[in-house]
Amino acid sequence: MTAHSSTLPAATMTEAILESISEGVFTVDNQWRITSFNRAAEQITGVTRAEALQQRCYEVFKSSMCEGNCPLRATLTNNQPIINRAGYFINAAGERVAVSVSTAVLKDAEGRVIGGAETFRDLSEVETLRSALNNPAQAGRMLSHSPAMQPVINLVPDVAASNSTVLIQGETGTGKELLAKTIHELSPRAGAPFVAVNCGALPDNLLESELFGYKKGAFTGATQDKPGRFALAGNGTLFLDEIGEVSPALQVRLLRVLQEQTFEPLGSTKSEQCHARIIAATHRDLTELVAAGSFRQDLFYRIHVVDLTMPPLRERSEDIDLLVNQFIHHFNQQQGRSITGIHSQALAVLRAYRWPGNIRELENVIERAFVLCREGDIELRHLPAGLNQPLSGSPAASSGSGTITDSRRSAERQRIVESLERHQYNRKATADELGIHKTTLYRKMKALAIDPQR
Known part of the structure; x- marks a missing residue:
């Protein structure tokens, strides 16, 4: 038998790729008229390709960046691409859609500038998550970011x-x-x-x-x-x-x-x-x-x-930052102090710890830190030495080193596993929640020994 292979023309191959990706893509000519508009762009904007083609881009998008801050105009002026600029536009239903925009110059075979290309990613789910994190669920004095609560x-x-x-x-x-x-x-x-x-x-x-x-x-x-x-x-x-x-x-x-x-x-x-x-x-x-x-x-x-x-604190680790800030505020008022916050290294250790004593133990740790920290931020040296231990079962735990790096790895591993479990190990949904690309998530899972088939 003889193996036969067929290759698509380059233009057809490019079109097939653009139609398959999840990011919206459109191109414009030098008069800002839309010359191509992929399927994801239709889905995100609610505007069909037939409606968009030959329209000026600002007539289709009605974006916050169109007046005076157009990334595509800046790219065509400076010949410099723009990566992941945040903004929003109004879709066909009149709804505000948060997006991340990247741009590039479009040239012909002879190197002449014939327009520009722009990709945009829908950040609505990320914005919803950020809003939820900034606005915790509340009942009276009880606040929580955690789904478990x-x-x-x-x-x-x-x-x-x-x-x-x-x-x-x-x-x-x-x-x-x-x-x-x-x-x-x-x-x-x-x-x-x-x-x-x-x-x-x-x-x-x-x-x-x-x-x-x-x-x-x-x-x-x-x-x-x-x-x-x-x-x-x-x-x-x-x-x-x-x-x-x-x-x-x-x-x-x-x-x-x-x-x-x-x-x-x-x-x-x-x-x-x-x-x-x-x-x-x-x-x-x-x-x-x-x-x-x-x-x-x-x-x-x-x-x-x-x-x-x-639920125990280990099942609502999303609340550790919130609880730490509450305790710092409480002890500042109680003791007449002005501790400004907590250093990121110290916070990483608190996130990685399993908290067998739950919220009461966390409160005691912050109160102890107030004894040792006179001003500024609570640092790693103000925390009990026993906290700086990696999670059991994690790659860091097997090394037995108990370093800050191990704790950070443990904290990152825990966050990823918890997010994966919330989304039934759907990597796309997990990556969106964590605000990273799916390939980045896969790379982190491999590095942190997280089983992708669980």
Whole structure:
């Protein structure tokens, strides 16, 4: 058999290439009339090729750059190409479209200038992402850039408007009490007290008197009446933190309060009404405790009317920059300081760390940095040495070097993997979100040992 090969004419090949690329491409002659207009240009502008050809480019694009700042005019004047200049134009539907523009001089075979060529890339998705990053999702005092927090923030207004009992679950230090306070502050009960009690911090007998109060003479040392947290909460909110630590005996009393909306102070013979809304929280898996018999199933169902889960900080790393800035602002006000921010090297280390102690650990790290940093930016030397470790399972971790470069690689790897997972390993969508070209993403994935087929 003889192998036959066919080659397309150069003009046809060029046209085929221009039609296949995702960037809009058009050319103009020396009178600024459009002489070619590829398929991507049609899709981005909403203008058909037939409508665009022989029209002057500024009549088609209505761009922010057409008056006095035309990149194509600058290129034809100076004979210098322009790469990735940002701007916008108004499409056929009257919508503003953000674009990145590159230009070049168009010459004939003899080297004479016969016009110009311009490519443009639709930046709408990038602009949407940038807007989302600059305008975090918010519910009361809670701000987040993270998709992992979006379900929680979306539910907060509806939960706040109800009177239902709420169970907040999540690891220690994830901000469960802040979420409870936010629900209270956005609720009709906002003008009434928010009363918190840590059920895991007190032994059973003290916790019982803290919750229900006692009457004079109820026990030795009870020289006067003392109201408990249920009474102090009034018509407000009672936050029962670490409810998974409550003993089975005290669980029975809590169940009665939730069922009958009444409680009895120690030493009292009369019941008092409970008007407070109950929000409970735990870092433990209550379903496992119920299965083990150490937490009452009926109490679990009573507090599990509305369930909210706070994700750990390692699953919402997009919020680290935001949280660091909040803590710097807080400690500046609290301590009368003027720390200006955090150095990029130090921030890279914070992004790469796994944060087993979650937001509370991050806050402690920034507070410690305030002790060591007297002015200017928080730098790497102001952070605990243990933070400067690469992520387990990353290429940096296998080297064991723990350098700043390793941490940067780990942070970059984590960001790319998280973005890939959000987009089901669609590299085009991931590259768009990260603001890089798809080939650049592939090169980074290869360098960082990220499996492209996961």
